[in-house]
Amino acid sequence: MKGSENNILDFMSVGTRYYIPCYQRPYSWTEEQCRILFDDIVQIHEQHEHDPNSRASHFIGSIVCQQTMGDNSGYLIIDGQQRLTTMYLFYLALSRHAEERSQSNDAIADAELKKKLSKLSQLISLRILEDESNETLDGTSHHRFELTKQDQEAMDKLYDGNPDAYIATSQLTKNYTLLYKLIGAEENLSLSELFRITKNVLFIEIKLDAYDDAQLIFESLNSKGLELSEGDKVRNYVLMGFNQNEIEHYYHEWWLPIERNCKNQASEFIQYYLAIKLGKSPSMKVLYVNFKNFVVASGLSKLDILKDLLAYSKLFACIQDCSYELPANVDTELSSAERSTLQSEIEQSLRRLKYLKYTVRTPFIIQGMMLHKQKQISGHELLASLKIIETFLIRRWVCGVPSHGLNRLFQSLAGLSRNVSETSGLVPEGSFTANLMRVMGTNDNSSKMPKDNEFKQALLTRDLYTNKSRSAAALIYLMERLENAESREQIAIFEALEQQNAAYSVEHIMPQNLSKDWRAELGPDADKIHKTWLHRLANLTLTAYNSKYSNNSFAEKRSMEHGFGSSPLRLNQQIAKYEHWSPAEMEQRAEELVAKALRIWPYPQV
Structure with a gap:
C-alpha cells in the first residue's frame, strides 16, 4: 500500500485505466454537490488572483484504487468513485465546449484562439477521456474511466455528444448538463484556465497492489461524499477479494438478485438475516461489523454466504409483496384446489400482517417460510403460525400491552426456528406452533398473549x-x-x-x-x-x-x-x-x- 498527495489532473492523465467495480452503488451525486465542487474550483483561481504567491488549492479527501489482477495498467476504484466520476463529467463538458467553440462560424472569433481551443479539446480527450492503447477492431477507443454497467450506457451517450440520445433520467446526464451550463456561463476564467486550475484540486491517493486487503483499508477511511449504508458495506465486503472477472460474475449472478428482492431495503434485510442466524438483532449502527463476525465464525465461504443470502432474500420479498408460492415438492398430499386455497390464505395473512406495521415479526416469518421450503413443516402449520401472530399482535394492541419487548421476542423465536431447521426431516405436525405458544403463553409482559377475559x-x-x-x-x-x-x-x-x-x-x-x-x-x-x-x-x-x-x-x-x-x-x-x-x-x-x-x-x- 502506498499513500501520497496527488492532484486530480495528473491522476487522470497518466494513461491508466480506472474501473468502478460492479458492486459499487450507482452514481448518485446531486446537482447541488456538483455546483459546490464547481464553485470550489473557481474559488481556487479567485484566491490566486487575490494573492499570486498563495498556494490556493481545494482538497477533496482520499481516493483508494487497487491494481487489477493480471493488469499492470488497470486499477479498481475502491473509494472515491463519486468524486472521480464528477471530475470526468467536468472534463468531458470542458472538452465539449472547447471543441464547439473551435468550430464556431463566428467571424469575429480569433483564428488563433480557435486553434488553441481545438488543441485543448484534443488534449483533454487524449490525456483524460480516451484510452488509445485499447482500441477496438473498428478503431474506436475505450473510455479510460469505466463505470458500472447501469451507468456506462448513460456515459457513452454523453461521450457520443448527441443531446437527443442522452438518457435524461440518469443522474450522470443531469450533472453533465449542469456542469456544461456552469462552464458556459463562467465569465472570469477561460477554458484553458479552468483546465489548468484542476491541478490544484488535491487529494490523498492510496494505491493498493492486487493482494492488499482492500476492504480493511476501505473500512478505516472517513471519506467525503455520500455515506455508505450498512448494506453497501456488506456488499463490498462479500465481493471484495475476488478478481475482476469473478466480481462481475458473483455480482450479477448473486448480489444483484438479492438487491432486487430487497427493493432498496438491503440493510434492513441483513438485520433480519442476522436476527435469524444469531437469535438476536444487532443495531443498525454496528450491523456491518456483526455481519463480518458472523461470516468469520460460520466458516462459510463468501460464495456460500451469497447463496444463503439469496435464498433468504426471496422470502423477504414474499413478505414485502404479500405473495407466496407453495413449493412443488411440499404438501404433495393436497389436491390442486386445496393447494390454491392454502396459498391464497397464506398470502392474505401476509397482507394483513403487513398492514399491522409490526416489522419485528419479519425474522420469524422468514424462518417459518424457510422451514416450509425445506419440507420441515407443512403449509397448514405455516398458516397456523401466521394466524397466531395476528392474534397475538392484535390482542396485545387492544389490551394496551407495551410493544417494547416484541423485538427481542421475535428474534428469539426466529433463533428457535433456526434450531429446528438444523435438525433433519419433518417435525411432528403441531410442534412448531406449540413451541410458538409455549413462549407466548407466559405471563411475562414482553411475550404474553392476553387471555379472553382481558x-x-x-x-x-x-x-x-x-x-x-x-x-x-x-x-x-x-x-x-x-x-x-x-x-x-x-x-x-x-x-x-x-x-x-x-x-x-x-x-x-x-x-x-x-x-x-x-x-x-x-x-x-x-x-x-x-x-x-x-x-x-x-x-x-x-x-x-x-x-x-x-x-x-x-x-x-x-x-x-x-x-x-x-x-x-x-x-x-x-x-x-x-x-x-x-x-x-x-x-x-x-x-x-x-x-x-x-x-x-x-x-x-x-
Missing part, C-alpha cells in the same frame, strides 16, 4: 381511536377483520387503501364535536356519555365518506346519500338498523362486536 374487557371499555400511525393502522386492521372475516363477499379495504382508490378511514358514529342535535339526542348526560363512549369500539366504524358525515345527526348519517343505510359495508348496515344512538345501542353493538372478535381471534389451543 381481551373482551378491553374491547368493551378501552379507547381504541388514536392519531398515532401504528395504532391507526391496527384499528383499520381490526375494523377490516370485523367487516370481512366471516363473510364470503369481501370488501377490498386494504387494496383500496394501498391503491388510494378509496380513502377508507375510521368514523365516529357519535362525532368528536357534539352539535345541538346530538346533545338533544343524548340528553342531560351528553358530556358524560360523549367522554365515556367517544373512542370505544362500539362508537367506531369504517367509511370512505368521513368528511361528508361530519357532525351530522345520527338520523342524517343513517339516511343520507352514502350513509349507513346505503353503505356496502356490513358494519354500517348493522348500525343502520338502530333508530337512535345512545348508550343502550352502543352497549348492544359492543357485545355483538366482542362476540365476533373472539371468534375471529380465538386464543390458540395447540
Whole structure:
C-alpha cells in the first residue's frame, strides 16, 4: 500500500485505466454537490488572483484504487468513485465546449484562439477521456474511466455528444448538463484556465497492489461524499477479494438478485438475516461489523454466504409483496384446489400482517417460510403460525400491552426456528406452533398473549381511536377483520387503501364535536356519555365518506346519500338498523362486536 498527495489532473492523465467495480452503488451525486465542487474550483483561481504567491488549492479527501489482477495498467476504484466520476463529467463538458467553440462560424472569433481551443479539446480527450492503447477492431477507443454497467450506457451517450440520445433520467446526464451550463456561463476564467486550475484540486491517493486487503483499508477511511449504508458495506465486503472477472460474475449472478428482492431495503434485510442466524438483532449502527463476525465464525465461504443470502432474500420479498408460492415438492398430499386455497390464505395473512406495521415479526416469518421450503413443516402449520401472530399482535394492541419487548421476542423465536431447521426431516405436525405458544403463553409482559377475559374487557371499555400511525393502522386492521372475516363477499379495504382508490378511514358514529342535535339526542348526560363512549369500539366504524358525515345527526348519517343505510359495508348496515344512538345501542353493538372478535381471534389451543 502506498499513500501520497496527488492532484486530480495528473491522476487522470497518466494513461491508466480506472474501473468502478460492479458492486459499487450507482452514481448518485446531486446537482447541488456538483455546483459546490464547481464553485470550489473557481474559488481556487479567485484566491490566486487575490494573492499570486498563495498556494490556493481545494482538497477533496482520499481516493483508494487497487491494481487489477493480471493488469499492470488497470486499477479498481475502491473509494472515491463519486468524486472521480464528477471530475470526468467536468472534463468531458470542458472538452465539449472547447471543441464547439473551435468550430464556431463566428467571424469575429480569433483564428488563433480557435486553434488553441481545438488543441485543448484534443488534449483533454487524449490525456483524460480516451484510452488509445485499447482500441477496438473498428478503431474506436475505450473510455479510460469505466463505470458500472447501469451507468456506462448513460456515459457513452454523453461521450457520443448527441443531446437527443442522452438518457435524461440518469443522474450522470443531469450533472453533465449542469456542469456544461456552469462552464458556459463562467465569465472570469477561460477554458484553458479552468483546465489548468484542476491541478490544484488535491487529494490523498492510496494505491493498493492486487493482494492488499482492500476492504480493511476501505473500512478505516472517513471519506467525503455520500455515506455508505450498512448494506453497501456488506456488499463490498462479500465481493471484495475476488478478481475482476469473478466480481462481475458473483455480482450479477448473486448480489444483484438479492438487491432486487430487497427493493432498496438491503440493510434492513441483513438485520433480519442476522436476527435469524444469531437469535438476536444487532443495531443498525454496528450491523456491518456483526455481519463480518458472523461470516468469520460460520466458516462459510463468501460464495456460500451469497447463496444463503439469496435464498433468504426471496422470502423477504414474499413478505414485502404479500405473495407466496407453495413449493412443488411440499404438501404433495393436497389436491390442486386445496393447494390454491392454502396459498391464497397464506398470502392474505401476509397482507394483513403487513398492514399491522409490526416489522419485528419479519425474522420469524422468514424462518417459518424457510422451514416450509425445506419440507420441515407443512403449509397448514405455516398458516397456523401466521394466524397466531395476528392474534397475538392484535390482542396485545387492544389490551394496551407495551410493544417494547416484541423485538427481542421475535428474534428469539426466529433463533428457535433456526434450531429446528438444523435438525433433519419433518417435525411432528403441531410442534412448531406449540413451541410458538409455549413462549407466548407466559405471563411475562414482553411475550404474553392476553387471555379472553382481558381481551373482551378491553374491547368493551378501552379507547381504541388514536392519531398515532401504528395504532391507526391496527384499528383499520381490526375494523377490516370485523367487516370481512366471516363473510364470503369481501370488501377490498386494504387494496383500496394501498391503491388510494378509496380513502377508507375510521368514523365516529357519535362525532368528536357534539352539535345541538346530538346533545338533544343524548340528553342531560351528553358530556358524560360523549367522554365515556367517544373512542370505544362500539362508537367506531369504517367509511370512505368521513368528511361528508361530519357532525351530522345520527338520523342524517343513517339516511343520507352514502350513509349507513346505503353503505356496502356490513358494519354500517348493522348500525343502520338502530333508530337512535345512545348508550343502550352502543352497549348492544359492543357485545355483538366482542362476540365476533373472539371468534375471529380465538386464543390458540395447540
